[in-house]
Amino acid sequence: MATAIPEIPTSSEPVPEKTAAAKRPYPGALVVVEGIDGSGKSTQLYLLKRWLEIGGYRIHFTEWNSSPLVKSATRRGKQRRLLTPVTFSLLHAADFADRCERQILPLLHGGYLVLADRYIYTAFARDAARGCSPRWLRNLYSFAPTPDITFYFRAPLDVAVNRIVAGRPKLKYYEAGMDLGISLDRAESFRIFQERILNNYDQMVETDGFVLMDGTVRVNKLQKLMRGIVGERIKLEQFAPKKKKE
Amino acid sequence: MKRNRKSAPSDGGNGKAGRREAEHATQAPHPEALSRFYGLPLPGVKLEELSGSLIVLEGSDGSGRSTQIALLTEWLESQGFAVQTMGLRRSFLVGQDIDGLLEENAVTRMTLALMYSTDFFDQLERRILPALRSGLVVLADRYIFTLIARAAVRGISRDYLHGIYEMALRPDLTFWLNVRPEIAFDREFKKAHSISYWESGRDMSLSNDLFQSFIRYQSMIKREFEYLSNRHGFVEVDGEGSVSEVNRVLRKQIAAHLGIRGTQYHPSHALSQLWR
Numbered sequence A: 001m002a003t004a005i006p007e008i009p010t011s012s013e014p015v016p017e018k019t020a021a022a023k024r025p026y027p028g029a030l031v032v033v034e035g036i037d038g039s040g041k042s043t044q045l046y047l048l049k050r051w052l053e054i055g056g057y058r059i060h061f062t063e064w065n066s067s068p069l070v071k072s073a074t075r076r077g078k079q080r081r082l083l084t085p086v087t088f089s090l091l092h093a094a095d096f097a098d099r100c101e102r103q104i105l106p107l108l109h110g111g112y113l114v115l116a117d118r119y120i121y122t123a124f125a126r127d128a129a130r131g132c133s134p135r136w137l138r139n140l141y142s143f144a145p146t147p148d149i150t151f152y153f154r155a156p157l158d159v160a161v162n163r164i165v166a167g168r169p170k171l172k173y174y175e176a177g178m179d180l181g182i183s184l185d186r187a188e189s190f191r192i193f194q195e196r197i198l199n200n201y202d203q204m205v206e207t208d209g210f211v212l213m214d215g216t217v218r219v220n221k222l223q224k225l226m227r228g229i230v231g232e233r234i235k236l237e238q239f240a241p242k243k244k245k246e
Numbered sequence B: 001m002k003r004n005r006k007s008a009p010s011d012g013g014n015g016k017a018g019r020r021e022a023e024h025a026t027q028a029p030h031p032e033a034l035s036r037f038y039g040l041p042l043p044g045v046k047l048e049e050l051s052g053s054l055i056v057l058e059g060s061d062g063s064g065r066s067t068q069i070a071l072l073t074e075w076l077e078s079q080g081f082a083v084q085t086m087g088l089r090r091s092f093l094v095g096q097d098i099d100g101l102l103e104e105n106a107v108t109r110m111t112l113a114l115m116y117s118t119d120f121f122d123q124l125e126r127r128i129l130p131a132l133r134s135g136l137v138v139l140a141d142r143y144i145f146t147l148i149a150r151a152a153v154r155g156i157s158r159d160y161l162h163g164i165y166e167m168a169l170r171p172d173l174t175f176w177l178n179v180r181p182e183i184a185f186d187r188e189f190k191k192a193h194s195i196s197y198w199e200s201g202r203d204m205s206l207s208n209d210l211f212q213s214f215i216r217y218q219s220m221i222k223r224e225f226e227y228l229s230n231r232h233g234f235v236e237v238d239g240e241g242s243v244s245e246v247n248r249v250l251r252k253q254i255a256a257h258l259g260i261r262g263t264q265y266h267p268s269h270a271l272s273q274l275w276r
Helices: A041-054 A068-079 A085-109 A120-129 A134-140 A157-167 A186-207 A219-233 B065-078 B095-104 B109-133 B144-153 B158-167 B181-192 B210-232 B243-258 B269-274
Strands: A029-034 A059-063 A113-117 A149-154 A211-214 B053-058 B083-087 B137-141 B173-178 B235-238
Touching (some): A029 A041, A029 A085, A029 A120, A041 A113, A068 A085, A068 B109, A085 A120, A085 B109, A120 A186, A134 B158, A149 A219, A157 A186, A211 A219, B053 B065, B053 B109, B053 B144, B065 B083, B065 B243, B065 B269, B083 B109, B095 B109, B109 B137, B109 B144, B109 B158, B144 B158, B173 B210, B173 B243, B235 B243
Parallel strands (some): A029 A113, A029 A149, A059 A113, B053 B137, B083 B137, B173 B235
């Protein structure tokens, strides 16, 4: 017998009004987490995923930059430092398109609740910080389905940067934004790059209806809040395990 | 640095002598002709540094593009111009990866379109712009127009595609070697004894008959090119003319653009087999 379906906590926190819930051409739903490195988003999405998994819901988890399709090209480009802001952006868009056309869209049409660790807003924030035009980026990703909820995990720059720097022996070249030539010091470059990304995210809170999550709140408290919002905004019973036929 | 161009069986050549006179339409002046980019400039490019010329040859497989590029390269070099070439799937970054995707036939249309755009911009930024800064003549064996046409016939919006390529450099001259699909089929079949999966649009389920599929697909591409030709002011050349006739038309236009006085040219022994 499966574990009992966890109770959906009802949150007392105010939930921002959803910008005119658009009619979707599919029965599934898409929940996305965004935020800079070290904001706690992946931990929170993992816990959300576990909660839904244990409950037997029809879910699928997907993360940014995970397809084997462009792995060799990305590795080649990064190792030899051949990527420009434009090719960096296009390569990630190709990778995302593969995931979108082969996983996300079919699953949404098949009635799954899709959980995405990072989505197109990562490209908007990061590639714009590299100097790509926001308008060009919006067009580039215009084929992507709009999420039902986008959680934006926001931690102060110092908190996030310290979490990353403390846990890693060495920051990678592109990760630290060294291609931008901001600073020769990797930690310094990383910090400035992350700051730009953070500013770009902040600007999207309004325009893209992000649900702002305070990344400094205790993990379990934040997770309770997150589950509450998901329960409120998404008809979870739609994804619940089907009852066995007698 | 190694270029990963495999010998591409799809590239034209051995164009059979056609009967009709090669002809060209005059290039219409275009309102967008003022800027060297279609929209936004590429980040970090100083236009005044680009002293070279970008000349594009477009046309379906079997239209004779690569034959003409080989001849034009020799002619330009004989005139003292250094030449750089570009073409699809020749980028160091993803050229090989696209070859792999095409072999698998498992790639979806949007992914393929974006891989091609990565391939294009890698060549543009790391090969073409440096060449143009050094004053070279760049001969492009296909350009964004083929990429736009192929994606558009697969249902990707033209506005979307033009949006991606707005940072592409506008060519100084774009020639469209126009051949009827039936002629292209004959030429391709003669050369390779088979018709490629992608050039016959078999991913689009147009027909189970390969000939029909090829003709329908190439006709769709041709219609896109007619639209693109109007929009971007192509120099349309009858690609069914003989190699030497087509080459004469191209030389005349290029000579006028580059300020070369004489257009006399006879291919060297090495290339003489192309000249018929």
